[in-house]
Amino acid sequence: MGGRAGMILVVGLSFILGYIGFNMNRYATDAVGNMASYYDASASHNLALAGANVGLSKFYEDTTWYGTLNQSFNSPSLKGSFSAKMHDLGSERAMLRSVSSYQTWYAHTLHDTVEVYFNKRRLNSFSMYAWMTDFEGNVFWITGDTVWGRVHSNGNLHVNGKPVFMDKATTSKHFDPKPGVGANKAIFKKGYETGVAKIDFPTDISEIVTASTSGGRNYAGAIWVTLSPGTSATGDGKVYVRATQFGPIIDSISLSDPTFNGVILGTGRVNVQGAMDGRLTIASLSDVYVQDDIVYEQNPLEGTSDDLLGLVADKNVVVADNAANNSNCVIHAAIFARDVAFSAENYASRGLSGTLGVIGSIVQKERGAVGQFAGSTLKSGFYKRYRYDPRLEDPTFRPPYFPGFYVKTYAITNWWESYRISEVQ
Amino acid sequence: MSSLLDIIYSMLFGGTLFIIVLNANDIAAENQSTYHGDMMVQQMLTSTAQLIEGEFRNMGFGMPEKSATVRAADSSSISFLTDLGRDGGFIDTIRYSIGPVSELAATQNELDRNLYRSVNGGQRAIVGIVTTFRLQYFTMDGELLSVPVPSDRLSEVQVVEVTMEVQNSNALARSSVQVKEGERSALYSSSLWQQTRLASQNSRR
Numbered sequence: 001m002g003g004r005a006g007m008i009l010v011v012g013l014s015f016i017l018g019y020i021g022f023n024m025n026r027y028a029t030d031a032v033g034n035m036a037s038y039y040d041a042s043a044s045h046n047l048a049l050a051g052a053n054v055g056l057s058k059f060y061e062d063t064t065w066y067g068t069l070n071q072s073f074n075s076p077s078l079k080g081s082f083s084a085k086m087h088d089l090g091s092e093r094a095m096l097r098s099v100s101s102y103q104t105w106y107a108h109t110l111h112d113t114v115e116v117y118f119n120k121r122r123l124n125s126f127s128m129y130a131w132m133t134d135f136e137g138n139v140f141w142i143t144g145d146t147v148w149g150r151v152h153s154n155g156n157l158h159v160n161g162k163p164v165f166m167d168k169a170t171t172s173k174h175f176d177p178k179p180g181v182g183a184n185k186a187i188f189k190k191g192y193e194t195g196v197a198k199i200d201f202p203t204d205i206s207e208i209v210t211a212s213t214s215g216g217r218n219y220a221g222a223i224w225v226t227l228s229p230g231t232s233a234t235g236d237g238k239v240y241v242r243a244t245q246f247g248p249i250i251d252s253i254s255l256s257d258p259t260f261n262g263v264i265l266g267t268g269r270v271n272v273q274g275a276m277d278g279r280l281t282i283a284s285l286s287d288v289y290v291q292d293d294i295v296y297e298q299n300p301l302e303g304t305s306d307d308l309l310g311l312v313a314d315k316n317v318v319v320a321d322n323a324a325n326n327s328n329c330v331i332h333a334a335i336f337a338r339d340v341a342f343s344a345e346n347y348a349s350r351g352l353s354g355t356l357g358v359i360g361s362i363v364q365k366e367r368g369a370v371g372q373f374a375g376s377t378l379k380s381g382f383y384k385r386y387r388y389d390p391r392l393e394d395p396t397f398r399p400p401y402f403p404g405f406y407v408k409t410y411a412i413t414n415w416w417e418s419y420r421i422s423e424v425q
Numbered sequence: 426m427s428s429l430l431d432i433i434y435s436m437l438f439g440g441t442l443f444i445i446v447l448n449a450n451d452i453a454a455e456n457q458s459t460y461h462g463d464m465m466v467q468q469m470l471t472s473t474a475q476l477i478e479g480e481f482r483n484m485g486f487g488m489p490e491k492s493a494t495v496r497a498a499d500s501s502s503i504s505f506l507t508d509l510g511r512d513g514g515f516i517d518t519i520r521y522s523i524g525p526v527s528e529l530a531a532t533q534n535e536l537d538r539n540l541y542r543s544v545n546g547g548q549r550a551i552v553g554i555v556t557t558f559r560l561q562y563f564t565m566d567g568e569l570l571s572v573p574v575p576s577d578r579l580s581e582v583q584v585v586e587v588t589m590e591v592q593n594s595n596a597l598a599r600s601s602v603q604v605k606e607g608e609r610s611a612l613y614s615s616s617l618w619q620q621t622r623l624a625s626q627n628s629r630r
Contacts, residue, residue: 009442016446020453027460034467041475116626396489415626416486416511419479 036105041420044080044102044110047073049417051082051098052114059086059096063410066094079103094118094410117414121406125398127310127334130167130388132363134201139367141186149361149388154198159184165192167388172198199405201365205314205338208263208283211401216263217241217253223266225282227274227309229297234306237277237297239264245271245291255280262400271320272311276332281310281399288313289345292324296332300389301359308391309333309360310399313340319356319370319382321345328354329382334361334392336403341368347381348372356382360389363403462593462614470591470616473540473553478620480519481585483507485627487516493580494628498562499573503585509544518545523558532594534613540589556615557590583628588619 055069066088072081080102087095096116101109126132130149136157143161151157151169156176162185169192177184179192186192212218224245230236241251241264253260255278263281264270270284273292282288288311296307310333311317317337319329321344335342341364344356348369356370371381391397398404485494487508497504502522509517524539536556541549562570563584570578596611 013442013446017449020449024453024456024460027457027464030460030464034464034471038471038474411490412626413490414486415483417479417482419482420475 040104040110044100045112047080047082047100047102048098048112048114051084052116055084055096055098092120094120113418115416116412118410119413122409122411123404123406124395125402125404126336126363127361127392127398127402128395129363130361133367134365136367159186170196172196201338202403205312208265208312208401211261211263212265215261219266222268224271227276229275229277235278276309277307279308279400281312281401283312285314287316287318289318289320290331291320293330294333295330300391308399310402312336314338316340317342319344321350326353330357332359334399334402337364339365341366343368344370344381351380353382355385357385359387361392466591466593466614466616469553470618474618476552477587481623482625484625495579495582498582500560501558503560533596534592534594537592537594555589556592559588561586584622584624586621587623590615590617
């Protein structure tokens with residue numbers, strides 16, 4: 001009897017101690033298990049990231065690749081796999097999706113996903129170039145010329161002397177002569193590149209025409225546009241439109257009007273002058289004539305400015321030959337002459353007109369002339385003082401509906417990674 | 426006589442066993458409490474860490490290139506933009522912040538506080554209880570930005586360093602002899618997590 005009781009006692013005691021020990025072990029294991037789970041989740045996530053990086057590498061090697069890439073790992077420290085697949089999302093977008101499978105220590109499989117989105121075509125604004133031409137003609141960059149901002153030509157860039165290019169200069173053809181050879185002693189502060197892809201000029205300015213009839217202003221014939229900065233407060237500029245130079249105002253537009261999309265277009269010659277406060281594009285289906293200074297209320301080179309003007313002509317942007325412009329002229333604007341040039345009216349016969357100061361960018365089909373030199377001496381027209389508006393470096397920062405061009409690219413636009421939130425919510 | 430001796434021996438043996446069991450039970454209970462505390466602390470930490478890691482990595486998703494994704498950045502709060510729905514539509518504003526310690530004055534731990542998350546300025550939700558939640562911000566060049574990050578430098582935030590500590594709300598009592606100078610009178614199981622280079626790929630575009 002005593003022996004049986006002893007047995008029961010020992011077994012009972014063992015059971016109690018065993019149960020306590022089991023519970024302690026369980027808590028100890030669970031505490032470590034949390035960190036192990038976190039490690040597993042991180043490993044699974046990193047596996048998906050590795051798949052994305054491998055897929056990216058493969059895709060950038062061959063951008064026509066729209067396949068699937070699988071890779072498995074079976075080492076003591078890593079048991080898992082990833083599958084990276086390229087998806088074509090139409091003419092504009094593509095996506096790489098990488099999915100991981102990771103075998104945890106507790107025989108459970110984790111999956112993580114990484115998605116990388118690409119933009120196959122990027123819209124760049126012409127205003128991102130400080131200077132751009134389709135055709136340079138027989139005009140040379142010479143000693144004393146300094147350009148801030150990017151320079152590009154679809155034609156040859158002629159250099160005679162030591163001009164300074166503060167930003168990168170590119171040409172779809174060549175430098176004439178080659179840099180460092182003969183008379184080309186140009187200084188390229190951020191380098192140069194030849195033979196780059198041609199940037200096609202648009203065949204029309206239809207996008208601006210459409211904008212002018214849907215939310216903007218569209219006038220038949222010639223117009224005279226006077227810009228007014230309003231009060232010293234920002235964003236309260238006004239635009240007054242006349243049919244003739246001294247005629248009555250036929251339209252008045254507030255640039256702070258939310259229903260106005262920022263585009264004014266005339267089908268004939270558009271004459272412009274004044275000081276502006278706001279964002280605006282003034283366009284013409286023929287020529288834009290600068291009748292007097294056009295300035296921002298806040299100069300972007302002297303502080304913060306939110307003023308931005310685009311002067312867009314289907315043909316020419318011209319600095320008029322008049323009394324106001326015969327002793328210096330200042331233009332704050334991004335200038336675009338689609339089919340011809342930016343030039344000064346009667347540049348060879350107007351007499352000495354002082355300095356033409358531009359703060360903005362100049363894009364033209366052909367390189368126009370604003371003055372005539374004999375050696376380094378100005379005989380007629382303007383001296384040039386062109387400064388780039390650095391805000392325009394960002395191609396998304398442009399005057400309303402300012403012309404742009406598409407470049408073929410596979411820029412990553414978005415990157416998404418899966419994550420776990422179930423235990424929190 | 427022998428029966429009486431048997432009874433005395435049995436009582437001695439049984440009593441000893443009983444004391445051993447009671448002692449073992451005390452030790453087991455204490456260990457169980459410690460392990461359970463550790464487990465809870467680590468569970469809280471890992472779940473909060475996973476949420477923060479995930480959302481910070483997707484900071485700026487769906488935003489146009491070159492636009493600033495961080496709206497406000499301080500040493501213990503951050504507000505940033507992302508498209509939570511991933512539908513190319515509405516961009517959400519997510520804010521992480523901590524509450525004052527007074528909110529959790531009822532707990533034994535005098536350092537713990539709520540970690541809040543709110544979306545689009547809506548009601549704050551508690552996503553964790555932390556004793557430390559510290560944020561540091563770096564530029565692409567590795568420059569440490571001062572906090573609060575000035576608004577004109579928010580677009581430079583490329584990397585966020587997150588330091589988070591979670592402590593048990595319940596203390597493990599210690600006798601006054603065990604407490605060294607400068608130490609808190611009670612012990613709290615704690616767990617620390619630090620992500621030194623948390624960068625969203627979206628801010629590198």
